[in-house]
Every structure is written in structure tokens, then in C-alpha cells.
Amino acid sequence: MMAGASRDSLNAVLTASGPALAEGGVALSSELFSALDVLDEHGALRRSLTDPAWSTERRHGLVDSLFGGRLTPGALQVLKDLAGRRWSAERDLGDALETVAAHAAAAEAERGGHDGLAGLSRELLAFNRTAETSHEVQWALTDQQAPVEARRRLAERLLGADSSQSGRLLVARAVTAPRGRKPFRAVREFADVVAQRQRQWIADVTVARELDEGQRARLSSGLNRAFGRDLVLDVTVDPAVVGGIRVQVGDDVIDGSMSNRLNDLQRRMAA
Incomplete structure (x- = not known):
């Protein structure tokens, strides 16, 4: 749970990037999750982007040099906004990027208004309930020795053929890149993001x-x-x-x- 400067920075980014998240939806969410993979893999990059001794301009320059040719302008702007904020802990930057990416996926569902968000919430919570009924399924989804693609396909089958793009993306993300959590915990946190937008x-x-x-x-x-x-x-x-x-x-x-x-x-x- 973020506190202090990190919480304030996340809220500021969500407010500033609201229109971009609504317009970008699932496509933007996918890009931001890809950028998160890079952050998670490179500790030196995280430390640089959260180092208070680095100026905002220097951090923005680093983001441009690494992601300028890989991200759309909207995704790049969100990432630069995050990099330019103050963070209480190094990990908070990645956690915030994950949260913003989840908001972008939820914004796709929000195009259907409250009902669209309610549908996405039902998908995520139903996925967890289904998984909880079978120890074999839980083991298959959490087995880090199993191929990533196999875990993703299993997650999609559990969601069902009629699931939304947002639901498939968020569940796949939770299963393939849980970031030290159980996948079901990650899904629950994504559901909390949806609930926040529902309110x-x-x-x-x-x-x-x-x-x-x-x-x-x-x-x-x-x-x-x-x-x-x-x-x-x-x-x-x-x-x-x-x-x-x-x-x-x-x-x-x-x-x-x-x-x-x-x-x-x-x-x-x-x-």
C-alpha cells in the first residue's frame, strides 16, 4: 500500500492522464504493461527514475532514449509523467505504473458506463471464484515452471469465450506477471481498480x-x-x-x- 509522496504522485498522474486512459483503453494498457516489464527487469533503471538527485528533465530524457521508439506518444507521455514524480520507495514507481495500466484497461470497459464496469468486475471476481474451487487449477496457474503461454491459455478458458478484452488482458497479466504475488491477489487488486472507477x-x-x-x-x-x-x-x-x-x-x-x-x-x- 502506497503512502505519502507516492500516493500523492499516483493520484496526480491518474488525474492528469484521465483523458489519455479513456482514449487509449486496452491498447494503451498493453503498452504500459510492456514498459512495466522493462522496469521490473532493470533495477538500475528504476533507481535512476526514482532518484531525487536526478532532475525531471534528466529522467524524461532517459525515458525518451529508452522508450521513444517503442511506445505511442500517449503511452510515452504517461510514462514520463510517472518518471517526473516523487516516489517514497523504488518499487512504488512500478506499482504505480501497474495501477495506471489497470485503469486504462478499466477505461475500455467504462465506455459502456457503469454497466460496462460492473461486467468487468463480475468477470474478474468470477475468475477468482472459479479458480478457488480447484487446487489443480490453482497449482497450474501458479506453477512458474509451466510455460507462460500455457498459463495464459488456461486463464482465458476459465474466463470464458464471452469475456471482454479488458478482462482477458488483466487476468492474463495477473497470471503471467504477478510481480511476486499470487495471481489471484493480483486479479483482486485489478478488481479494486474497477471498483474505484465504479464509485x-x-x-x-x-x-x-x-x-x-x-x-x-x-x-x-x-x-x-x-x-x-x-x-x-x-x-x-x-x-x-x-x-x-x-x-x-x-x-x-x-x-x-x-x-x-x-x-x-x-x-x-x-x-
Whole structure:
């Protein structure tokens, strides 16, 4: 789990690269995973790209020299953005690159909105459930002596013929390059990335009393306009929300509750 500067750097890269991830999708994800293989194989490269004594320009130059002819401009820009950030530990750079690559794959599914992300989440979690039912399957997927291609083909069979491009890529990655983890742990972490993006499509609404159909429709329409996407409303009734409403979409909170205003007044009076 990242902390401090590394967590802040990852969040900054995800914000900055959002449009590129949405446009690049699975193709971009594959490129970023390939770049991650290079980082994982060359410790000197990781140390150079995370060395605080190196200037951003020097690190960008190193990325250009090594990857400039191998990556598309979009993938190269994401990699340079990562290389230009501060990292608390050398490994954090690779972990962050893996996370960004997973977000790109999830962005492909997100073109289908919340339902697309929900489908990808079901694929990943179902894969783990299927594998957990057979010790033989678990052994076959974790046997590092087995050919990589054989493990990848087995993973695809477990996913099923109707699986998505994003699901096949993420599961194949977890099985062929788990980076020191059990493949099922890697799949679970990829599923967590999908869940994180799903939360951006869910509006957690807390109200003091039940909404009728008209109120729910007006609220849904207003929130969709405000956030620029068709949100799924998850409504909870809490009498403590006096005379108002609280809405959370991802990290964004809209709180118009009377109780919150009273608490703010009390804090100001006590100051």
C-alpha cells in the first residue's frame, strides 16, 4: 500500500492522464504493461527514475532514449509523467505504473458506463471464484515452471469465450506477471481498480425521508447534469439528515443538510 509522496504522485498522474486512459483503453494498457516489464527487469533503471538527485528533465530524457521508439506518444507521455514524480520507495514507481495500466484497461470497459464496469468486475471476481474451487487449477496457474503461454491459455478458458478484452488482458497479466504475488491477489487488486472507477458512477444519497418517484427523477436528472454522466442512485434514509440531503460521488460531496449547517454554526461559535 502506497503512502505519502507516492500516493500523492499516483493520484496526480491518474488525474492528469484521465483523458489519455479513456482514449487509449486496452491498447494503451498493453503498452504500459510492456514498459512495466522493462522496469521490473532493470533495477538500475528504476533507481535512476526514482532518484531525487536526478532532475525531471534528466529522467524524461532517459525515458525518451529508452522508450521513444517503442511506445505511442500517449503511452510515452504517461510514462514520463510517472518518471517526473516523487516516489517514497523504488518499487512504488512500478506499482504505480501497474495501477495506471489497470485503469486504462478499466477505461475500455467504462465506455459502456457503469454497466460496462460492473461486467468487468463480475468477470474478474468470477475468475477468482472459479479458480478457488480447484487446487489443480490453482497449482497450474501458479506453477512458474509451466510455460507462460500455457498459463495464459488456461486463464482465458476459465474466463470464458464471452469475456471482454479488458478482462482477458488483466487476468492474463495477473497470471503471467504477478510481480511476486499470487495471481489471484493480483486479479483482486485489478478488481479494486474497477471498483474505484465504479464509485465515480454511483451517487450515494442520504435523505431524511423517502423520496417519491418524481423527487427521485428530478434528483437523478440534476445530478447527471452536474457530473456529466448517467449516475446510479443509491438512496439511504437517515432521519438525522434534518431538512436536507447529502450526496457523495467518488470523493465529491454535496451536503445541504440542516444538521451539517448547525454543526458548522456550532464550530464557528466555539472558535
